Amino acid sequence: MKRTLLITMTLLLLNAGTACADPFDDATAAYKRGDYVTAVAKLRPLAAQGNASAQYNFGMMYDKGQGVAQDDAAAIKWYRLAAAQKHAGAQHNLGIMYDKGQGVTQDDAAAIKWYRLAAAQGDAGAQRSLGVMYDKGQGVAQDVAAAIKWYRLAAAQGNAGAQSNLGVMYAKGQSVPQDIVRAHMWFSLAAATGNADGIKYSNIAAARMTPQQMAQAQQMTRDCQTRNLKGCD
Numbered sequence: 001m002k003r004t005l006l007i008t009m010t011l012l013l014l015n016a017g018t019a020c021a022d023p024f025d026d027a028t029a030a031y032k033r034g035d036y037v038t039a040v041a042k043l044r045p046l047a048a049q050g051n052a053s054a055q056y057n058f059g060m061m062y063d064k065g066q067g068v069a070q071d072d073a074a075a076i077k078w079y080r081l082a083a084a085q086k087h088a089g090a091q092h093n094l095g096i097m098y099d100k101g102q103g104v105t106q107d108d109a110a111a112i113k114w115y116r117l118a119a120a121q122g123d124a125g126a127q128r129s130l131g132v133m134y135d136k137g138q139g140v141a142q143d144v145a146a147a148i149k150w151y152r153l154a155a156a157q158g159n160a161g162a163q164s165n166l167g168v169m170y171a172k173g174q175s176v177p178q179d180i181v182r183a184h185m186w187f188s189l190a191a192a193t194g195n196a197d198g199i200k201y202s203n204i205a206a207a208r209m210t211p212q213q214m215a216q217a218q219q220m221t222r223d224c225q226t227r228n229l230k231g232c233d
Contacts, residue, residue: 023042023045023046024042024043024046024051024053024054026038026042027039027042027043027046027054027057028057030042031057031066036061036066036067036068037067038067039057039061039066039067040058040061040066040067040068043057043058043061044058046058047078047081050081050085052081052082052085052086052087052090053082053087055078055079055081055082055085055087055090056078056079056082056087056089056090056093058078059074059075059076059077059078059079059082059090059093060075060093062074062075062078063075063079063093072097072102072103072104073103075093075097075103076094076097076103076104078090079093079094079097080094083114083117086117086121088117088118088121088122088123088126089118089123089125091114091115091117091118091121091123091126092114092115092118092123092125092126092129094114095110095111095112095113095114095115095118095126095129096111096129098110098111098114099111099115099129099133108133108138108139109139111129111133111139112130112133112139112140114126115129115130115133116130119150119153122153122157124153124154124157124158124159124162125154125159127150127151127153127154127157127159127162128150128151128154128159128161128162128165130150131146131147131148131149131150131151131154131162131165132147132165134146134147134150135147135165144169144174144175145175147165147169147175148166148169148174148175148176150162151165151166151169152166152233155186155189155229155232155233156229156230156232156233157229158193158229160189160190160193160194160195160198161190161195161197163186163187163189163190163195163198164186164187164190164195164197164198164201166186166233167182167183167184167185167186167187167190167198167201167202167205168183168201169183170182170183170186171183171201171205180205180208180209180213181209181213181216181217181220182217182220182233183201183205184202184205184206184209184213184214184217184221185217185220185221185224185232186198186233187201187202187205188202188217188218188221189221189224189225189229189232190202192225220232
């Protein structure tokens, strides 16, 4: 009786272990260790079955040529399938493809469409990309206030590009009061992540600041980091 119970419990544990195995997690682990061939092999059937995250990541593999030959058309195919399922990352990447004319005819209106959808879901990269479009007046009427709105949302999520862009707005006084101290704060936050523009512009701003302004900017940066980037602007 005891032996039968032990065998039953062992089988249950083995089955539980099998049930907990997640092919997507396996693919992610393979990707992180640089085993792109295994990652592709794990993602392919999941993507074919309609898993949006797998479709997005499979598209990324084609986009970057990781584990497969680089293929913009294949990347777009998988991005489209994931984007149709409201995957924000895929929507953003599809917007980038239209923005750059990569694998598709360059189309600002289509880029804006996909950026908006992803930004509305809170995707920081898309929010920054949408801000850039408004900043440049690319595909939309130039609207610096709208650009700042999207930069702020992305910057508060830690997007270094948006933080650097926001710093430029304050440095120039574009639709915000000119404020070199606050500009330096945003540049410093971007620089802390290794962002090249943040590093460059923080140094340029520092050369124009008094010691008192620098001390204030450094304190503001620390305070912002303490608040996890909330309420910094």
